[in-house]
Amino acid sequence: MTPTQISQIAFYFFAGLAVLGAILTVTVRNVVHSAIFLITSLLATAGIFLTLGAQFLFAVQIILYVGGIMVLFIFVIMLVNLDVALHQLQFNRQKWVAGLLALVLGSQLGVAIWFARAKGSLDIPSGRTGTLSPQNVEQFGLALFEKYALPFEIASVLLLVALIGAVVMTKKRI
Amino acid sequence: MVPISHYLFLSLALFTVGVIGVVTRRNVIVILMSIELILNAVNINLVAFSRHWANVDGQIFTLFIITDAAAEAAVGLGIIIAFFKNRETVLADEIDLLKW
Numbered sequence: 001m002t003p004t005q006i007s008q009i010a011f012y013f014f015a016g017l018a019v020l021g022a023i024l025t026v027t028v029r030n031v032v033h034s035a036i037f038l039i040t041s042l043l044a045t046a047g048i049f050l051t052l053g054a055q056f057l058f059a060v061q062i063i064l065y066v067g068g069i070m071v072l073f074i075f076v077i078m079l080v081n082l083d084v085a086l087h088q089l090q091f092n093r094q095k096w097v098a099g100l101l102a103l104v105l106g107s108q109l110g111v112a113i114w115f116a117r118a119k120g121s122l123d124i125p126s127g128r129t130g131t132l133s134p135q136n137v138e139q140f141g142l143a144l145f146e147k148y149a150l151p152f153e154i155a156s157v158l159l160l161v162a163l164i165g166a167v168v169m170t171k172k173r174i
Numbered sequence: 175m176v177p178i179s180h181y182l183f184l185s186l187a188l189f190t191v192g193v194i195g196v197v198t199r200r201n202v203i204v205i206l207m208s209i210e211l212i213l214n215a216v217n218i219n220l221v222a223f224s225r226h227w228a229n230v231d232g233q234i235f236t237l238f239i240i241t242d243a244a245a246e247a248a249v250g251l252g253i254i255i256a257f258f259k260n261r262e263t264v265l266a267d268e269i270d271l272l273k274w
Contacts, residue, residue, distance in 0.1 A: 011176045015184045022188050022211050026195030038207050045214050052225045054233050069247045076251040080258045091198050098197040106190045117179045130229030143230045155241045162245035169252030
């Protein structure tokens with residue numbers, strides 16, 4: 001098998017896994033199962049990043065999303081009363097609205113992508129000036145600390161605000 | 175080399191599933207998880223175009239979106255815990271104190 005075939009197989013495998021995990025996340029009744037399927041979908045997305053040659057984001061996706069955010073989600077699911085919520089209705093009566101919304105959004109974006117591809121707007125651009133190498137962690141770091149140094153610092157302020165917000169929200173009396 | 179349109183269709187599918195989850199589920203925690211799905215779909219788009227244009231900027235944007243998702247999850251789950259302590263429910267349609 002050539003490397004091209006391997007990357008194609010990897011892409012379709014991870015894509016199917018991501019979509020399957022996403023569908024199960026929103027359809028399963030139990031919230032804990034929902035979280036587990038969301039973890040599957042996020043890990044498959046990490047694989048997609050790897051097929052796109054984004055090695056650093058692959059690691060960040062696993063460490064931060066699966067190791068950080070999803071653990072937080074599961075903690076909160078354990079903190080709120082699960083067995084009461086399990087016997088309640090898990091879906092509201094907006095199925096038709098949701099179906100219509102999904103149909104409109106999906107067909108709109110799908111038609112846009114389809115026509116862009118038919119017109120050749122998604123071909124490899126002839127005037128592309130970027131120099132992204134297959135091993136691009138070094139380039140990523142240089143861009144992050146030179147060109148995007150200010151947004152990086154602002155992101156740290158955002159995280160500080162989120163930290164304080166989370167602490168204030170979980171105080172005994174707010 | 176998988177064409178970029180396949181990545182876009184994958185992202186479209188994940189985004190649509192996330193929107194359906196936000197609209198149909200009653201549990202606030204699952205709604206937050208569906209929002210994570212939507213953000214993930216956006217990330218796939220950005221990284222795909224980053225490779226398409228051989229430009230690293232899309233990956234940097236993705237890193238910032240992941241940071242935002244972490245901040246949003248922390249504050250959102252804090253709000254859910256505070257709400258659960260006050261009202262003993264996590265269902266979105268019972269959060270109607272400000273509804274006229």
